[in-house]
Amino acid sequence: LLMHTFKGCAVQNSKIFSCSAKTTHFTNQTLQNVEGTGWSGNLIFQSKSTDIHQNLALEDWIETNVDLTNRRLFLLWRSHAAVVIGRHQNPWAECDLGAMWRAGVPLARRRSGGGTVYHDMGNLNLTFFSCRKLYDRQRNLKVVTEALRRARPELDVRATERLDIVLNGKYKISGSASRLSRKASYHHCTLLHSADGSALQSVLRPSTPGIHSNATPSVVSSVTNLTDHAPSLTDMSTVHFYSFSTEFGLSSPLSLLDPSDESLFPGIGCMASELRSWDWTFGKTPKFTIETELSLSDDLTLEHTTAQLHIELKNGLISSIVITVQDQWLQQTLINELCDVLTGERFCPHRVAAAVSTLIKSEQDETQRRLHKLSNTVISVMG
Numbered sequence: 085l086l087m088h089t090f091k092g093c094a095v096q097n098s099k100i101f102s103c104s105a106k107t108t109h110f111t112n113q114t115l116q117n118v119e120g121t122g123w124s125g126n127l128i129f130q131s132k133s134t135d136i137h138q139n140l141a142l143e144d145w146i147e148t149n150v151d152l153t154n155r156r157l158f159l160l161w162r163s164h165a166a167v168v169i170g171r172h173q174n175p176w177a178e179c180d181l182g183a184m185w186r187a188g189v190p191l192a193r194r195r196s197g198g199g200t201v202y203h204d205m206g207n208l209n210l211t212f213f214s215c216r217k218l219y220d221r222q223r224n225l226k227v228v229t230e231a232l233r234r235a236r237p238e239l240d241v242r243a244t245e246r247l248d249i250v251l252n253g254k255y256k257i258s259g260s261a262s263r264l265s266r267k268a269s270y271h272h273c274t275l276l277h278s279a280d281g282s283a284l285q286s287v288l289r290p291s292t293p294g295i296h297s298n299a300t301p302s303v304v305s306s307v308t309n310l311t312d313h314a315p316s317l318t319d320m321s322t323v324h325f326y327s328f329s330t331e332f333g334l335s336s337p338l339s340l341l342d343p344s345d346e347s348l349f350p351g352i353g354c355m356a357s358e359l360r361s362w363d364w365t366f367g368k369t370p371k372f373t374i375e376t377e378l379s380l381s382d383d384l385t386l387e388h389t390t391a392q393l394h395i396e397l398k399n400g401l402i403s404s405i406v407i408t409v410q411d412q413w414l415q416q417t418l419i420n421e422l423c424d425v426l427t428g429e430r431f432c433p434h435r436v437a438a439a440v441s442t443l444i445k446s447e448q449d450e451t452q453r454r455l456h457k458l459s460n461t462v463i464s465v466m467g
């Protein structure tokens with residue numbers, strides 16, 4: 085292993101973007117250090133996992149279980165394609181859930197606030213943990229901008245007041261969010277290195293029309309990848325290791341953590357499962373309403389009519405739904421039956437399709453066809 089020494093500590097060569105990380109493995113000794121039973125210095129880690137929920141659970145585990153008094157921990161991680169929304173956001177207003185479902189891109193709700201971002205293996209995430217007293221997001225971002233400047237002095241990278249990092253004054257390469265608890269804090273940010281820009285654009289658009297809500301909206305920006313401006317920039321973890329050491333000082337080499345290791349992180353599996361659950365991901369959406377017009381064109385008869393849809397949603401569940409169809413296209417009693425079936429259901433295409441199937445089967449011919457058309461049109465609003 086190639087060893088670099090720096091300010092009295094050692095880091096083994098690690099290329100986060102070439103998947104050849106060769107670093108110290110996390111040991112019980114290191115855990116003792118993390119828990120503060122003897123070693124109180126600043127530490128730097130890299131997650132071995134590329135699972136978004138495991139990595140978010142690792143952040144939460146560290147924040148909850150590690151004594152951060154007077155010290156900093158720095159975690160580098162990446163995940164496979166995923167959309168990550170902020171704690172107080174509405175996924176239906178932020179992303180195209182249908183496109184994500186078809187592409188197999190999971191949605192994750194994190195515990196920090198802020199907007200929605202796209203992750204894949206070309207996006208590096210950096211999490212800065214500290215006690216509240218040492219919480220300083222501009223200083224953390226300096227670690228990132230200095231790392232990039234040192235690696236590629238020609239790059240014009242700057243942190244903005246709202247804690248984005250922009251390239252050439254206008255293209256966003258990094259977004260920030262943070263979480264403060266009573267004693268501990270973490271500030272995490274993304275860094276677009278070589279992410280799939282067209283996937284990012286295609287999933288970060290709302291799938292549901294007519295949403296009214298108080299949820300936090302994202303601030304959409306023009307984004308760019310670092311490799312579009314510095315093609316040979318590959319070794320992201322080493323440059324950040326040095327930069328973190330320079331800014332804060334360091335007491336250890338870069339260590340690899342495995343967040344699926346329950347013996348090192350007791351209870352982490354449970355934390356990851358909770359983050360993966362429907363109740364957290366969708367159920368935590370602030371209450372909202374949908375007010376929209378549905379187009380009910382009939383491909384067979386070329387007839388066209390419209391319906392008004394009004395839905396109220398609480399905890400991701402349909403708490404009330406009213407559909408008004410024009411011109412007696414379908415009997416109102418049948419529409420009311422459909423609304424009754426939908427009330428209390430999750431706002432989820434699969435759940436709703438299963439719930440309405442019995443009602444649809446109980447009708448025949450033209451009525452059945454129209455009821456089917458109406459339910460499919462309502463389902464299409466769910467993304």
Ligand SMILES: Nc1ncnc2c1ncn2[C@@H]1O[C@H](COP(=O)(O)OC(=O)CCCC[C@@H]2CCSS2)[C@@H](O)[C@H]1O
Nearest residue numbers: 199200201202258259260261272273274302303304305
């Ligand atoms: N990966 C990534 N990096 C930077 N900017 C992005 C990214 N994906 C999308 N965007 C752009 O940012 C806006 C949203 O900006 P907005 O400012 O609303 O939100 C954020 O930046 C949140 C950053 C959260 C960082 C966490 C760190 C670890 S887990 S997620 C989006 O509409 C796109 O235009």
